[in-house]
Amino acid sequence: MSDFIFPNAEAKDTVDAYVLGGEERPLIFHGTNGTGKSLLQRLIPNAIEQRVASLQVVKCADLKSADDIHDLYGRNKYFNRTFTIDGQRFNYIIIEEFFMTNKKMIDALKIELDQTLGTDLTILSTNRFEKIDYGIVSRSIDLELIPCEPNTFFPHAKKMFISEGIVYDDQKLLKTLEVTYTLRRDNRKYYQAIDSLFRTI
Incomplete structure (x- = not known):
């Protein structure tokens, strides 16, 4: 994380809030190409765990149905609320190139974000922030990453x-x-x- 170049204080403060344990809501990185969104999706879990974290990484286009959303988070919610992978602080769900228009899939994701809050940390990256369903945005912290001057x-x-x-x-x-x-x-x-x-x- 020390080598990442933050474009401004807001970006650094937001990331620090997650790394230092002050924030656990889903995180949405948005902005133009080449600003480090995908890199930060991986660096934050490593910084939280202080080691290379175990991640579930998927491109949004590979999620085809509401069942795919539920499968991504795991169907045994009791187990997920009791245990995390490798004893980590969180189970990490990384969804790249996020863009979702299917209402059933959107509703499924909202359910998962609500049910896994505190045990799973979902980190989304997107170039289409303005198209994301408000219900997902309202459940999350959103951070626009701009190119460094x-x-x-x-x-x-x-x-x-x-x-x-x-x-x-x-x-x-x-x-x-x-x-x-x-x-x-x-x-x-x-x-x-x-x-x-x-x-x-």
Whole structure:
């Protein structure tokens, strides 16, 4: 978690609330591509457990029915409320690329979110937050992850050069990040730009 680059204080404070045990409601990450949504879905459970956590990871498109939703959470609710996988603080349900329009599936998910609160931590990621059913949103904490601005990403970029033993002018590096941000606001583009610099030095 220490290497994750938070775009702002709100994002860090929200994640810290989960890691430090102050929050257990479902969490919805939303925003454009390349902002770290999928990465955080995995980092948060590891940070909570202080080790590599056991996760159930599924893409939303692979869930075809209400039964699939119930199967994802497990049908033996008494067992789930009494035990967690590997003695973890939570059972972790990770649903990627969340977008659901089937009413029966949405209702099934609402039921599961209610019944597993406190034992399961559901973390959703989506690029279509505005399309998510209000009943799911109201049960959750939602956090928009935005692309990091150049000044925010710069310290991490600087560390990458230091770790490679490469001396590079700070102003030139910052200018590269600024140009990259102007062309495409996607954190992955920063890494591509830095990789290009490495290959030219």
